[in-house]
Amino acid sequence: MSAGTVFFERLELDRLLRFYGRMVAAGEWRDYALDALPDCALFSVYRRASEVPLFQIEKRPDNARRQGAYSVRAVDGRVLRRGHDLAGVLAVLEPKRMQLVND
Secondary structure (H helix, E strand, O other): OOOOOOOOOHHHHHHHHHHHHHHHHOOOOOEEEEEEOOOOEEEEEEOOOOOOOOEEEEEOHHHOOOOOOEEEEEOOOOEEEEEOOHHHHHHHHOOOOOOOOOO
């Protein structure tokens, strides 16, 4: 790996893995993959290991000043959210809470 490779830092990875664990417990996700590339770090999540990723959480340091270093992309390539704060970007993936309504 070259000196220019982008990685998630320890605290970022901790946040990602805790969020991933919650989604696994909820039955939403089943597998993940980490990629460290020259321009970005990727955390990809899967419903099944044999599929394409449902979402990719990206860290692109080159975008840190403009749009924020973090983004979430859907399977079709759409950017669902960008930002400077990883927790705020991950919020777009939170399952919607269902509430019972009395008659």
